[in-house]
Amino acid sequence: MRGAKKRRLYLVLAIGLCLSAAVGLSLAAFSSTLTFFLSPRAVLAKHPAPGMNFRLGGIVQVGTVKTVINAGTPTTSFRVTDGQASVPVVYTGLLPDLFREGQGIVAIGAMNASGQFAADEVLAKHGSTYMPKDVEESLKNAGKWNPAFGPAPAADTWNTMKVKGSGS
Secondary structure, eight states: OOOHHHHHHHHHHHHHHHHHHHHHHHHHHHHOOOOEOOOHHHHHHHHHOTOOOEEEEEEEETTTOOEEEEEEEEEEEEEEEEESEEEEEHHHHHHOTOOTOOOEEEEEEEEEEOOOEEEEEEEEOSSSTTOHHHHHHHHHHSSSSOGGSSSSOOGGGGGGGGOOOOOO
C-alpha cells in the first residue's frame, strides 16, 4: 500500500512539474512578442530604455514632416503628438499611402540613443474620424476637446486652442 501511494505522489509531482514548465515557456514566448502602446506624453514621462520595442500612437504634427532620399531609400522624420507632448520619429522606407500631416498613426519601433523614436513600421488608419484612444483621452484631459460637442478638432489647431479654465 505504501508503494502505491508513493508512486501516485511522484506521478502528481511529475505532472505538476511538467505543467509548470509548460506555463513558464508559454509566458516567456508571450512576453517576447508583447509590445506596449504609449502616447507621446507617456513616452516623455516614462523614458523607455533605448531598444525597448513599443507602439507609439498619435497624430502626425503639422509642419514637421521632412523626407530625405539616401541611396534611393527615403528617410522621413516627423513628430507624433497627442496634443500635450510630441516625440520625434524617424522612419526609413516607404510610408503608407494614407500617411499625412494631421493624420492618426501608430508607429512600431524603439527609442534610439539620440532620443528619437526609430520606427520599424508605420501604420496609418483610413478615415478622418480615427484617433488612438490615448490621444483622445489626452485631448479630453487637456480641455481641448469634448466628444459631446462633435469630432476632434484638426491637429493643426491644437497649439493655438484655448484650454478650458486657463483664461488664455
